Amino acid sequence: MRNNLYDKQAKLSIWLQSFYHIASIGSFSKAAKVLGQSRSTLTNHIAELESLYSVSLINRTTRSFALSQEGEALLVHCQKLNTILFDSHALLSSFSDNHEGLLRLQIPSVLDTKNFHQILSLYKQAYPQVVLDIVVSQELGDLVEDNIDVALILGDLEDTSYISRELLSIASHVVSSPSFWKNRQKPTHPNELKTLPCINYRHCRTGNQWSFSEQGKIFLVDIGPSHMCHSDEMLLSFALDGSGVTTLLDFTCREYITEGKLETCLEGWTYNIPLSALYQRRDKTPLRVKSFVDFLVLHMPAL
Numbered sequence: 001m002r003n004n005l006y007d008k009q010a011k012l013s014i015w016l017q018s019f020y021h022i023a024s025i026g027s028f029s030k031a032a033k034v035l036g037q038s039r040s041t042l043t044n045h046i047a048e049l050e051s052l053y054s055v056s057l058i059n060r061t062t063r064s065f066a067l068s069q070e071g072e073a074l075l076v077h078c079q080k081l082n083t084i085l086f087d088s089h090a091l092l093s094s095f096s097d098n099h100e101g102l103l104r105l106q107i108p109s110v111l112d113t114k115n116f117h118q119i120l121s122l123y124k125q126a127y128p129q130v131v132l133d134i135v136v137s138q139e140l141g142d143l144v145e146d147n148i149d150v151a152l153i154l155g156d157l158e159d160t161s162y163i164s165r166e167l168l169s170i171a172s173h174v175v176s177s178p179s180f181w182k183n184r185q186k187p188t189h190p191n192e193l194k195t196l197p198c199i200n201y202r203h204c205r206t207g208n209q210w211s212f213s214e215q216g217k218i219f220l221v222d223i224g225p226s227h228m229c230h231s232d233e234m235l236l237s238f239a240l241d242g243s244g245v246t247t248l249l250d251f252t253c254r255e256y257i258t259e260g261k262l263e264t265c266l267e268g269w270t271y272n273i274p275l276s277a278l279y280q281r282r283d284k285t286p287l288r289v290k291s292f293v294d295f296l297v298l299h300m301p302a303l
Contacts, residue, residue: 011048018045019057023067028060066235082208091225100129103288106151109136110232110249119299123292132287143280149289151278153294154249162278163285165293167300169272171250174210175262180242186265191219197244199235212249249273252302275300 009235021031022042032039050057057071067075087289095133120132140153157164174193187193190212198207200223209220227244229235236253240261247270256262277293279285 008091012052013044014050016078016081018042019049019071019074022046023071023075023078026065028065034196044233049102079258083141096159097126098294099143099288099291101286101288102131102133103292104133104135104147104149106135106140106146106148108138108152108154110154110252113252114134115303119296119303122299123295125196126295127288140278143278148261149279149286150292153276153278154273156274157276157278160278161281163281167275167277169302170303171272173250173253173257173264173269174245174266174270175253175257175264176239176245176246177242177260177261178263180244181263181265186263190266190269193223193245195220196224198226199233199238199244199246200226200228201232201247211271212266212269214269218271222223244286 004196011284018030018031018035018037018041020029025031025034028042032042035042046058048172055070056068057074059068076179080285113240120134124130124132135148139150141148143149143151151162152167154170184196185195190210198210200210208223208226210217210223211220214220227238229238232248235248236256238244239248239253245265258266272283277296279289279293
């Protein structure tokens with residue numbers, strides 16, 4: 001039933017467009033050229049419209065063309081309709097052709113840092129007409145259902161229907177404080193972590209195992225008795241106070257390593273973690289989405 005109604009509405013819209021162009025131009029032949037249709041097609045459209053409502057819209061002979069009283073009245077309404085359609089087209093074009101509008105961004109909690117905030121501030125200065133709505137979440141859901149324009153994701157991606165662009169590759173470190181290592185031997189192989197107290201991220205994809213790399217191949221190792229934390233800030237705090245060993249991304253611990261407040265181990269076994277931007281696959285990606293991802297590609301290496 002709904003499909004039949006839709007078909008009738010679609011046909012009526014086409015017939016009204018044909019009538020508008022014929023009536024405005026004053027010629028079936030000229031209107032046909034403008035619309036890229038045959039004259040006979042437009043003639044049929046008008047005949048269908050007149051038959052549907054049992055009304056004569058155009059008085060025509062082989063030599064004359066004139067709108068009936070009903071045709072004149074309908075033309076006024078069609079002119080309003082055409083204005084609405086034109087304005088709607090302009091509005092839709094502005095969504096994709098302008099750097100403006102709402103952009104919903106999802107980021108993992110590890111990016112909720114001063115350095116990333118500064119990158120977002122630079123973007124807002126460059127594109128003040130774009131309004132950012134930022135969601136902090138660890139889980140990648142349905143971007144369409146969740147109304148997310150761009151999602152930033154850490155780690156290797158499973159097969160996805162979204163468009164993916166890698167923003168940068170981030171070094172990872174196994175760290176703890178100098179006080180922790182003072183009376184302990186630093187491990188020389190990841191398997192030795194099972195003898196050490198570790199601080200694990202609660203949402204770690206590999207559970208109570210950490211991943212390492214040997215000659216380009218990733219493998220998992222069991223870790224020792226561990227505290228569980230929900231945030232990277234807490235992982236960092238526990239590592240700094242010597243509670244145990246943890247893994248951190250470079251930009252979260254770089255300054256503490258430089259200052260000697262944290263010491264690394266197993267540097268030959270860790271590997272870089274990709275950070276990617278995901279966005280919906282569309283016929284025409286809105287310019288605000290494309291420009292935002294391009295901006296991140298340019299500025300994220302400074303993270």
